[in-house]
Amino acid sequence: MAEKENNLMEKIVSLCKRRGFVFQGSEIYGGLAGTWDYGPLGVSLKNNIKNIWWKMFVDSRDDMFGLDAAILMSPKVWEASGHTETFSDPLVECTKCHHRFRSDQLDDQTKCPDCGGKLGESRQFNLMFQTQIGATEGSISYLRPETAGGIFVNFKNVVDSFHPKLPFGIGQIGKAFRNEIAPRDFIFRVRELEQMEVEYFVRPESWEGAFEEWRKGVHEFNKAVGIPAEHVHELEVGDGDRAHYSKRTIDFEFDFPFGRKELYGLAYRGDFDLSAHEKGSNQNLKYAAEGEEQFLPHVIEPSFGVDRTFLAVLTSAYTEDELGGEGRVYLKFHPRVAPVKAAVFPLLKNKPELVAKAREVYTNLKKEIPQIVWDDNGNIGKRYRRQDEIGTPWCITIDFDTLGENKELEGTVTVRDRDTGAQERMAIADLAGFIKKAL
Amino acid sequence: MAEKENNLMEKIVSLCKRRGFVFQGSEIYGGLAGTWDYGPLGVSLKNNIKNIWWKMFVDSRDDMFGLDAAILMSPKVWEASGHTETFSDPLVECTKCHHRFRSDQLDDQTKCPDCGGKLGESRQFNLMFQTQIGATEGSISYLRPETAGGIFVNFKNVVDSFHPKLPFGIGQIGKAFRNEIAPRDFIFRVRELEQMEVEYFVRPESWEGAFEEWRKGVHEFNKAVGIPAEHVHELEVGDGDRAHYSKRTIDFEFDFPFGRKELYGLAYRGDFDLSAHEKGSNQNLKYAAEGEEQFLPHVIEPSFGVDRTFLAVLTSAYTEDELGGEGRVYLKFHPRVAPVKAAVFPLLKNKPELVAKAREVYTNLKKEIPQIVWDDNGNIGKRYRRQDEIGTPWCITIDFDTLGENKELEGTVTVRDRDTGAQERMAIADLAGFIKKAL
Numbered sequence: 044m045a046e047k048e049n050n051l052m053e054k055i056v057s058l059c060k061r062r063g064f065v066f067q068g069s070e071i072y073g074g075l076a077g078t079w080d081y082g083p084l085g086v087s088l089k090n091n092i093k094n095i096w097w098k099m100f101v102d103s104r105d106d107m108f109g110l111d112a113a114i115l116m117s118p119k120v121w122e123a124s125g126h127t128e129t130f131s132d133p134l135v136e137c138t139k140c141h142h143r144f145r146s147d148q149l150d151d152q153t154k155c156p157d158c159g160g161k162l163g164e165s166r167q168f169n170l171m172f173q174t175q176i177g178a179t180e181g182s183i184s185y186l187r188p189e190t191a192g193g194i195f196v197n198f199k200n201v202v203d204s205f206h207p208k209l210p211f212g213i214g215q216i217g218k219a220f221r222n223e224i225a226p227r228d229f230i231f232r233v234r235e236l237e238q239m240e241v242e243y244f245v246r247p248e249s250w251e252g253a254f255e256e257w258r259k260g261v262h263e264f265n266k267a268v269g270i271p272a273e274h275v276h277e278l279e280v281g282d283g284d285r286a287h288y289s290k291r292t293i294d295f296e297f298d299f300p301f302g303r304k305e306l307y308g309l310a311y312r313g314d315f316d317l318s319a320h321e322k323g324s325n326q327n328l329k330y331a332a333e334g335e336e337q338f339l340p341h342v343i344e345p346s347f348g349v350d351r352t353f354l355a356v357l358t359s360a361y362t363e364d365e366l367g368g369e370g371r372v373y374l375k376f377h378p379r380v381a382p383v384k385a386a387v388f389p390l391l392k393n394k395p396e397l398v399a400k401a402r403e404v405y406t407n408l409k410k411e412i413p414q415i416v417w418d419d420n421g422n423i424g425k426r427y428r429r430q431d432e433i434g435t436p437w438c439i440t441i442d443f444d445t446l447g448e449n450k451e452l453e454g455t456v457t458v459r460d461r462d463t464g465a466q467e468r469m470a471i472a473d474l475a476g477f478i479k480k481a482l
Numbered sequence: 483m484a485e486k487e488n489n490l491m492e493k494i495v496s497l498c499k500r501r502g503f504v505f506q507g508s509e510i511y512g513g514l515a516g517t518w519d520y521g522p523l524g525v526s527l528k529n530n531i532k533n534i535w536w537k538m539f540v541d542s543r544d545d546m547f548g549l550d551a552a553i554l555m556s557p558k559v560w561e562a563s564g565h566t567e568t569f570s571d572p573l574v575e576c577t578k579c580h581h582r583f584r585s586d587q588l589d590d591q592t593k594c595p596d597c598g599g600k601l602g603e604s605r606q607f608n609l610m611f612q613t614q615i616g617a618t619e620g621s622i623s624y625l626r627p628e629t630a631g632g633i634f635v636n637f638k639n640v641v642d643s644f645h646p647k648l649p650f651g652i653g654q655i656g657k658a659f660r661n662e663i664a665p666r667d668f669i670f671r672v673r674e675l676e677q678m679e680v681e682y683f684v685r686p687e688s689w690e691g692a693f694e695e696w697r698k699g700v701h702e703f704n705k706a707v708g709i710p711a712e713h714v715h716e717l718e719v720g721d722g723d724r725a726h727y728s729k730r731t732i733d734f735e736f737d738f739p740f741g742r743k744e745l746y747g748l749a750y751r752g753d754f755d756l757s758a759h760e761k762g763s764n765q766n767l768k769y770a771a772e773g774e775e776q777f778l779p780h781v782i783e784p785s786f787g788v789d790r791t792f793l794a795v796l797t798s799a800y801t802e803d804e805l806g807g808e809g810r811v812y813l814k815f816h817p818r819v820a821p822v823k824a825a826v827f828p829l830l831k832n833k834p835e836l837v838a839k840a841r842e843v844y845t846n847l848k849k850e851i852p853q854i855v856w857d858d859n860g861n862i863g864k865r866y867r868r869q870d871e872i873g874t875p876w877c878i879t880i881d882f883d884t885l886g887e888n889k890e891l892e893g894t895v896t897v898r899d900r901d902t903g904a905q906e907r908m909a910i911a912d913l914a915g916f917i918k919k920a921l
Contacts, residue, residue: 062643063640063643069555069556070639071635071638071763071767072558072635072762073558074556075615075623077615078552078555080549080551080635081549082639083548083643083644083652087548090536102852103852108502108522110522111519111524111528112507112519112520113507113508115514116507116517117514119508119511119512143617172613173613173614176514176515176611176661176673177515178607184514186613186625193519196508197509197519199510200509201502201521201522204499204521205522222614222615222617224616224617234615235552235554320510328510409542410542413537413542414541
């Protein structure tokens with residue numbers, strides 16, 4: 044089983060490189076471990092995922108505020124939050140070959156898995172990337188290890204500018220950095236990641252209802268991006284395993300090819316964060332409605348990884364089947380996330396009248412739906428397979444009937460469905476509406 | 483004059499904080515110099531700017547490919563590009579108070595501007611942020627000082643995946659980091675910035691035409707985001723001042739309140755970059771069409787700063803005038819970039835029938851145009867002033883006539899124009915179409 048699943052990941056990684064979804068970071072220089080570059084199709088898929096999240100959880104809601112805080116933050120932020128002291132993994136080094144490992148990931152904690160040499164003492168290795176800021180030696184800053192910190196330090200700014208009523212939330216999409224000892228599993232465990240996080244502020248007595256709403260929100264988001272519900276599992280984190288300030292935490296796990304692993308987290312964090320930053324900054328971060336005594340709101344934190352969502356969407360979409368007696372690979376993306384919504388072809392590329400008409404259809408459609416491509420390479424069968432492999436829901440072919448060879452079909456095109464291979468005839472005027480409806 | 487302009491910047495910075503556009507980074511911890519956090523309205527404005535750029539220069543074109551490369555890159559990338567050696571500013575330190583300055587920004591290079599003490603020797607200070615990557619001491623990486631590097635190292639990947647014909651380009655939006663000695667002028671000179679860059683690859687003999695097209699493209703973009711043409715000036719960089727590999731470079735300068743400063747750059751860079759990375763990586767980065775000898779394409783680089791565009795849009799929009807005999811401040815944003823497209827009010831908040839109808843109008847409109855807000859705080863005059871100050875193009879008021887008190891006006895609302903203060907009556911059914919047309 045493990046071999047089959049490794050094989051599946053290999054195929055997915057290979058498809059990602061070959062078709063321009065994801066490349067190894069700094070690849071021509073031998074790569075930089077734990078970093079990945081999103082190619083043309085990858086950036087489209089990723090932007091579609093981020094836009095769905097932002098629209099669902101920020102723009103379409105009255106109780107949510109957007110934010111985009113800096114990656115470089117004052118080191119005091121991470122002292123207050125506890126990251127400077129405790130955001131670390133246990134590290135061991137082989138006394139012989141000097142390779143380094145996360146000791147909690149080793150089966151045998153005495154022997155080096157690479158050379159069999161004796162392993163040294165385990166020590167805590169802080170995962171925050173450190174850098175010197177400004178021209179004065181000793182002024183350090185960290186790359187934020189999570190976007191949440193940027194939200195908490197701006198809680199007061201948002202309250203002062205917008206005077207929101209509780210409950211309300213602040214949402215942010217942005218990069219975070221973790222100096223993983225052993226990055227692995229493609230874009231799953233990386234050193235540079237992207238997060239979509241919300242801190243949702245509530246009255247202490249009403250946290251349970253808000254928690255339940257966000258739990259449902261997570262599933263709605265999965266549905267919207269096309270992650271099948273049957274592969275998402277809620278893990279209630281037990282009393283011993285939760286952070287001490289959390290009364291409830293759910294890990295949302297997904298069946299990745301390499302095992303069931305965390306996709307998202309949802310945690311009730313009490314007033315731990317605002318309280319810590321109040322102490323750390325000596326600022327009053329309390330909230331008070333009219334005629335009320337001031338208090339620290341409590342917080343619900345739904346946290347989504349962009350890269351993990353991308354990988355879950357991708358592995359859910361990856362399908363091998365047979366069509367017309369031949370094996371094929373296709374990505375069964377929901378049209379909302381598909382990097383290309385439709386491809387437009389002329390049936391033959393050496394017939395100027397077909398090409399001209401196809402260009403006209405393409406140009407008009409692209410004005411309304413930018414993620415449309417033109418394809419006239421190879422024969423039509425090859426074009427279908429190529430579009431299948433990148434998950435394009437529809438292929439639109441302009442043929443001689445379109446031009447009126449069959450008068451009854453003049454002004455119509457064939458629209459071929461990715462999943463079934465079935466073709467239907469549709470009026471050119473109906474194409475944009477048909478695609479938009481599916482989005 | 484200088485005082486008046488300082489005053490204008492102070493007013494803009496103050497408005498940005500008060501109304502939730504931009505906050506000082508890590509503000510509650512005393513701030514981190516050169517970093518800024520975009521608040522709810524700032525992130526909307528910024529996203530609108532980025533989306534316009536991406537749609538104009540990537541999604542709507544057949545010859546462009548999008549990319550999102552990692553911020554952390556192999557240090558070899560910056561050795562090859564020359565950044566490790568030369569991406570630096572001259573730094574001097576006062577021998578008395580130990581304050582540090584960029585010597586090229588001092589009028590008198592012998593005396594400390596702070597304490598009058600003697601300045602030490604000037605030395606080159608590299609602006610790249612350095613960090614240690616992985617658990618092995620001595621493995622360093624830099625935060626990328628520009629997004630362009632990520633594009634060049636992926637040139638081969640894009641060619642191998644998509645086989646594009648020349649000319650074609652790769653576009654990217656992302657963060658870049660520069661350890662400025664003296665960050666200043668609000669979000670103009672910062673340590674963490676965001677760039678929108680294109681590398682446009684051409685046959686060596688056809689660079690002039692492509693350069694001219696991109697020159698026009700820059701002005702089209704300015705028009706689309708509402709930066710007035712009369713405040714943008716092309717500076718042809720002369721023979722002595724251009725990089726040695728560039729045959730033509732234009733700096734697009736803008737009349738900021740603190741002076742005429744660089745907004746964008748457009749440079750013809752020959753094959754300098756691909757050639758340097760070919761040497762550095764030992765990879766063949768040449769291009770060959772069918773039946774052609776392989777060669778290194780030349781490159782045109784249009785480079786846009788997100789934060790500087792944001793600031794140019796903001797300062798262009800900032801307006802003080804009189805309306806109805808009272809002074810007011812408003813932001814004359816083009817509706818396309820305005821963070822809020824329209825605000826919906828009930829005329830009175832204590833009349834449930836008005837509130838219910840207004841809620842209905844608001845909810846339906848927001849489904850079609852997410853950047854719509856609800857506002858029922860204070861009297862209508864205050865709401866207008868508040869929306870003017872954040873640049874909301876239209877205020878929509880639901881009154882008793884809407885409900886049919888005047889039968890002829892039933893189902894209509896007042897739409898008030900931000901710039902003129904003029905109000906017109908419009909059918910509820912026409913609102914979405916009216917706003918969308920203006921976007």
